Amino acid sequence: MVMADTTLMDKLVSLCKRRGFVFQSSEIYGGLGSVWDYGPLGVELKKNVKDRWWRAMVHARDDIEGLDAAILMHPRVWEASGHVAGFTDPLVDCRQCKNRFRADDPRIKGTPGQPDAQCPVCGSKGTLTEPRLFNLMFKTFMGPVEEQAAVVYLRPETAQGIYVNYLNVLQSSRQKIPFGIAQIGKAFRNEITPGNFIFRTREFEQMEMQFFVKPGTDAEWFERWREWRMEWHRDLGLTPSRLRWHQHGPDELAHYARAAFDVEYEFPFGWQEIEGIHNRGDFDLGRHQEFSGKKLDYFEQAANERFLPYIVETSAGADRVALTILADAYREEQVEGETRVVLGLHPALAPIKAGVFPLVKKDGMPELATSLYHDVKRRFPSFYDDSGAIGRRYRRMDEAGTPFGITVDGETLTDRTVTVRQRDSMQQERVAMDRVADYIGERVSGE
Numbered sequence: 001m002v003m004a005d006t007t008l009m010d011k012l013v014s015l016c017k018r019r020g021f022v023f024q025s026s027e028i029y030g031g032l033g034s035v036w037d038y039g040p041l042g043v044e045l046k047k048n049v050k051d052r053w054w055r056a057m058v059h060a061r062d063d064i065e066g067l068d069a070a071i072l073m074h075p076r077v078w079e080a081s082g083h084v085a086g087f088t089d090p091l092v093d094c095r096q097c098k099n100r101f102r103a104d105d106p107r108i109k110g111t112p113g114q115p116d117a118q119c120p121v122c123g124s125k126g127t128l129t130e131p132r133l134f135n136l137m138f139k140t141f142m143g144p145v146e147e148q149a150a151v152v153y154l155r156p157e158t159a160q161g162i163y164v165n166y167l168n169v170l171q172s173s174r175q176k177i178p179f180g181i182a183q184i185g186k187a188f189r190n191e192i193t194p195g196n197f198i199f200r201t202r203e204f205e206q207m208e209m210q211f212f213v214k215p216g217t218d219a220e221w222f223e224r225w226r227e228w229r230m231e232w233h234r235d236l237g238l239t240p241s242r243l244r245w246h247q248h249g250p251d252e253l254a255h256y257a258r259a260a261f262d263v264e265y266e267f268p269f270g271w272q273e274i275e276g277i278h279n280r281g282d283f284d285l286g287r288h289q290e291f292s293g294k295k296l297d298y299f300e301q302a303a304n305e306r307f308l309p310y311i312v313e314t315s316a317g318a319d320r321v322a323l324t325i326l327a328d329a330y331r332e333e334q335v336e337g338e339t340r341v342v343l344g345l346h347p348a349l350a351p352i353k354a355g356v357f358p359l360v361k362k363d364g365m366p367e368l369a370t371s372l373y374h375d376v377k378r379r380f381p382s383f384y385d386d387s388g389a390i391g392r393r394y395r396r397m398d399e400a401g402t403p404f405g406i407t408v409d410g411e412t413l414t415d416r417t418v419t420v421r422q423r424d425s426m427q428q429e430r431v432a433m434d435r436v437a438d439y440i441g442e443r444v445s446g447e
């Protein structure tokens with residue numbers, strides 16, 4: 001069914017709330033701007049995304065180690081990284097209504113700071129200030145005194161925790177270059193134009209991997225990582241034609257980057273970045289070496305050579321990937337004159353793997369179904385439902401993205417088989433009760 005794209009986002013947001021994927025933060029107080037909470041189904045979906053990433057990046061490889069660095073870091077880290085000086089957006093204020101905008105907000109008519117400029121909210125002319133740079137890092141204070149010396153930042157990216165620990169990890173894990181460090185964790189940015197649900201938020205989770213290589217081999221590793229990361233996104237079951245590369249041109253490249261490509265997805269609101277792959281050269285280790293005064297170079301025994309490793313980074317947002325999966329999975333179908341809403345999630349990503357139902361609440365069916373439910377639930381998140389017509393129970397699971405519906409019916413009483421219904425095709429087959437858990441296991445196992 002063809003839907004206007006804005007309504008698709010509205011429908012997705014409302015499904016997410018109704019079914020417990022995502023709620024607005026502090027909703028009973030009117031919400032907090034661009035901060036979201038994950039409900040019972042959302043937390044499972046996001047966890048599945050992160051587990052899949054961790055498996056592909058850490059467990060499946062010999063050359064990557066995991067790390068969980070603290071959110072709070074020494075303030076000098078952010079001077080070395082360039083964030084204190086350069087992590088800024090130009091902003092303008094309206095002196096009349098006190099609203100604040102990005103200087104490049106397309107709704108602003110005229111030139112901010114000049115008499116012709118018009119405030120997009122109150123409509124006053126000449127009240128917009130000249131653009132001023134606004135730092136996107138959240139500041140807080142360490143210890144009881146609120147003075148400049150005690151300022152610490154909520155990290156705006158997880159990468160810096162990896163750079164400052166690179167020698168610790170290298171030495172303790174007995175890795176050799178080339179090798180990588182992977183980390184999943186919260187990051188915070190005081191975004192000025194947040195929005196589009198969980199696409200751009202002020203608190204979010206990143207899945208970042210920094211790969212340390214010998215200078216001169218960086219271009220080759222960059223290409224390899226590009227290929228692997230695109231494959232990872234495709235393997236989530238996303239529509240291939242909705243994924244593409246965007247190469248950063250010279251004027252888009254960040255101060256640290258020698259080359260950068262974004263993996264983009266075609267959201268209902270347009271093509272947008274979901275992951276960045278960057279060749280950062282020796283910028284990061286060079287800066288930390290300079291600011292900390294500690295030597296961060298690497299001695300390669302085989303070549304009897306010292307060098308500062310180059311870094312190839314892959315940086316994805318767990319929330320953004322979750323939104324990509326939800327947007328790609330949402331569909332509406334007409335079935336027997338009724339609209340069926342389905343989240344066609346990859347079984348490995350689905351929050352609930354199976355719904356278990358007694359066809360009716362009598363003849364021993366609830367007892368059999370309950371025992372089957374406990375059996376399945378030992379291995380997979382499952383849901384027991386005995387209320388309402390069986391068709392309605394199937395629909396509720398379709399909306400939650402549950403791939404299998406398992407029904408105990410009259411036949412079960414005689415031959416100990418159950419009906420397994422596939423979410424996408426709605427086809428049904430009979431499976432022996434004692435085979436059901438394996439049947440699901442074969443179909444939801446990671447890959």
Ligand code: ATP
Nearest residue numbers: 189191199200201204273274275276315316317320
């Ligand atoms: P954008 O241009 O969209 O702000 P960026 O280029 O600043 O993103 P990076 O700094 O490269 O993004 O961050 C890497 C990844 O972290 C992004 O691809 C995205 O998935 C995620 N990310 C960054 N900012 C946010 C945010 N405000 N909300 C949710 N995810 C984010």
